[in-house]
Amino acid sequence: MGRKKPSRRDVKDWLWGYGMVAPLVAGLIIFYFYPFVQSIYMSFTKTGAFNRSTWNGITNYVELIGDETFWQSLKNTLVYVIMTVPVGILLSIVMAGLLNSKIKGTSFYRTVYFLPSVTMAAAISLVWRWIYNGDYGLLNVILGFLGIKGASWLTNPNTVMIAIGIVGIWCSCGYNTIILLAGLQGISSNYYEAAAIDGAGPWYVFWKITFPLLSPTIFFVMVTSLINGLKTFDMVYMMVPTSSPVYKEAQTVVMYFYRNAFEYGDKGYASSIAVVMFALIMLITVFQMKFQKKWVIYD
Amino acid sequence: MRKRDLKKALIHLILIAGIGVTILPFFWMITTAFKTQGESVQMPPIWLPSAWRFDAFREVLAKPNFLTVYGNTIITTVVTVLGQVGLCAMAGYGFARIRFPGRDLLFVLILGVLMIPSQIFLMPQYLIIQNLGLLNTIPALFLPNLFSAFGTFLLRQSFLSLPKELEEAAMLDGCSRFQIFYKIMLPLTKSSMVALSIMVMKFAWNDLMWPLIVNTSAKKMTLAPTLASMISEYGSNYPVQMAGAVLSILPIVILFIIFQKQFIEGVASTGVKG
Numbered sequence: 177m178g179r180k181k182p183s184r185r186d187v188k189d190w191l192w193g194y195g196m197v198a199p200l201v202a203g204l205i206i207f208y209f210y211p212f213v214q215s216i217y218m219s220f221t222k223t224g225a226f227n228r229s230t231w232n233g234i235t236n237y238v239e240l241i242g243d244e245t246f247w248q249s250l251k252n253t254l255v256y257v258i259m260t261v262p263v264g265i266l267l268s269i270v271m272a273g274l275l276n277s278k279i280k281g282t283s284f285y286r287t288v289y290f291l292p293s294v295t296m297a298a299a300i301s302l303v304w305r306w307i308y309n310g311d312y313g314l315l316n317v318i319l320g321f322l323g324i325k326g327a328s329w330l331t332n333p334n335t336v337m338i339a340i341g342i343v344g345i346w347c348s349c350g351y352n353t354i355i356l357l358a359g360l361q362g363i364s365s366n367y368y369e370a371a372a373i374d375g376a377g378p379w380y381v382f383w384k385i386t387f388p389l390l391s392p393t394i395f396f397v398m399v400t401s402l403i404n405g406l407k408t409f410d411m412v413y414m415m416v417p418t419s420s421p422v423y424k425e426a427q428t429v430v431m432y433f434y435r436n437a438f439e440y441g442d443k444g445y446a447s448s449i450a451v452v453m454f455a456l457i458m459l460i461t462v463f464q465m466k467f468q469k470k471w472v473i474y475d
Numbered sequence: 476m477r478k479r480d481l482k483k484a485l486i487h488l489i490l491i492a493g494i495g496v497t498i499l500p501f502f503w504m505i506t507t508a509f510k511t512q513g514e515s516v517q518m519p520p521i522w523l524p525s526a527w528r529f530d531a532f533r534e535v536l537a538k539p540n541f542l543t544v545y546g547n548t549i550i551t552t553v554v555t556v557l558g559q560v561g562l563c564a565m566a567g568y569g570f571a572r573i574r575f576p577g578r579d580l581l582f583v584l585i586l587g588v589l590m591i592p593s594q595i596f597l598m599p600q601y602l603i604i605q606n607l608g609l610l611n612t613i614p615a616l617f618l619p620n621l622f623s624a625f626g627t628f629l630l631r632q633s634f635l636s637l638p639k640e641l642e643e644a645a646m647l648d649g650c651s652r653f654q655i656f657y658k659i660m661l662p663l664t665k666s667s668m669v670a671l672s673i674m675v676m677k678f679a680w681n682d683l684m685w686p687l688i689v690n691t692s693a694k695k696m697t698l699a700p701t702l703a704s705m706i707s708e709y710g711s712n713y714p715v716q717m718a719g720a721v722l723s724i725l726p727i728v729i730l731f732i733i734f735q736k737q738f739i740e741g742v743a744s745t746g747v748k749g
Contacts, residue, residue: 196573197578199565200565200627204624205584207603207622208591209584209588212599214599215599218599271490274489279483288498289494291501294677296698296727297681297699300720302706302716307503317519358744406592407594409684413703443598454594
């Protein structure tokens, strides 16, 4: 195939093309691409006095491996994810299933369930902190009516992550329900009619029709919930202040990164945490992509 | 028929319980905001305040900088939405519809950025803002968020779905590329742009970490970090904290109630496409 010399009109069109993508591409290179490379570079440096950094090889990573606070923060984050993702998704599937039945008022339910996901996490955390208050909190009052003596939820090392996890589920459940409901509504009614003619029971219909056809949507919700869970910051930051006795039991990886970078001023060390997080998220994403072939069915 | 009615009633019962759980924290936030501090810690608690007092709201509004912070949040959100959606629409159109050398390579770069979790960008972004001398300014709040790989990807998809014939006809009529983009293509991708605008707005209004990183002056803050600082400032004065929370969520909640269809459909479609 011989290369044609570009005509004047082609060149003019190219210039339009470059012109239209240039502002965005320039911004992405400056504020995203370059920072990505710089973060990786900085993870191999030590931040000294006056913000001057010197190369120190893999020392940050070696230090990280021996850093108990880091491991604790990783454990806290994973506990949060393992607690919220399966329960949250299961709950969302049930709610989406109920909303998909032929009943009145579904759009009203939808709107209300969606509300927590549009509201500011900081404001939501503020009210849940108040609800969880050990002395005057609404939760303990309600439990008191039932004859249960509540704990001081956010300052007890055994309950703090559960308490935050519940808020996490409360926040995201409606959002995931909406996505799953759209997935359910996308399943053609032909399948169900055919199953009804064959006299299939509800359990059989769920496992043989609904679940496989909904699996791409479930997969999408799972990946996004997992990644969001790993990045948890706002709610924990708001509900567990630095002065809290359970600070160590609740600090997430992103919080530990934030503290190192912007409070302790150790930019090199913080970068190594960011790089490890990046690697972890990539690993999980790749793993899920591989694993999905076993259960996700795309038509 | 009786059995089916029973089933429906049961479904409604569960869904209403769900509404209760969803609404209760909002209810508690609002009613606490109208109570006196004494009423808020009264045992057993009272569901409604004895009188609807605006004292807590007045105290928040009289707090130095609160109105400034409110204004900062509005400016940041408006600039981020207009800037990001505008730049993403232009680039999305360029990538979808104009052929130019190096296009695919540049687009791969964008896909790469899309896949990387945002935390890794934060510190170098902070250093850039610092080098520009923009720490503790309003532009610091929105600058990096004007550029989005996700937004570009989303809008490129919607430009790709439009028929080519439209453009060819306009081209024959002597329209320039920008006229085609601005007058013909842009209005046809309105629903995607609205969906993106809503996502960006929610993010810009609610974001906590980035403002916390770049700005330390209370005058240059947005609402989310200001709420965080109110915890230590107002200790056990829950009515004032709740009044702050109510005022912070109010604009987005009102917009949500007006545009609920667009809010919900935008989200519903991301899952189906994704």
